[in-house]
Every structure is written in C-alpha cells, then in structure tokens.
Amino acid sequence: GTSFPELVTSIVASARKNNELALGNIVGSNIFNIVLIMGVSALIHPVRIDAGAYLVDFGAMIASALVLFASMTVYRKGRISRAEGAFMAASYVAYLGYLLASA
16 A cells, blocks of 8 residues: 555656656665564564565565566667566556455
8 A cells, every 4th residue: 555656656756767767766765664663563562474475575585586587688778678677567456456355
C-alpha cells in the first residue's frame, strides 16, 4: 500500500527523463519500508509472519530484484525497455491479484 505513491512518483520522474530518480525512489522506498517500518512495528508489537507467506513474499521480492538486475546490466547500458517495464508492471499486478485471492 505504501509503495503505490512511490510508483506514481517514479512514473512521473521517468516521464520527465529523471530515470535515476525513478529507480532510486523505488529501490530506496522499498528498503526503507522493509527495514525501518517493519522494525518499528516489531518494536511496538511482535510481528508474526506465516511461513508460507514468508516464502511467497520473499520469493517475489528476490525474483523482481533479479529481473531488475538483469535489465540493468552493463550490457544493456542501464536501460529498461518498454516490454520489460510492461512485464514488471504485469508481474506486480499478478502478485497483487495473488495476494487478494489468497486473503
């Protein structure tokens, strides 16, 4: 839920040709959310994580990081094509659909 505004900000930055800002915004906000927000939440009240959800969520996170890394290699000169962007966006929508269906 908190990543959606970051996604919109990154889309606007990318449309304005601020690609570094777009990538840094997405990566930085996700690291911030995982480390700080989850840590503070756990300090207030212990967070219980279902093992099955843990594997699915971390699997999706690692898969998306690998896709991003493969898209940003030196060979590719740090460019993500429209097709790759569409694939990443569709993967995100599919992941959200999975989360909604399994809730």
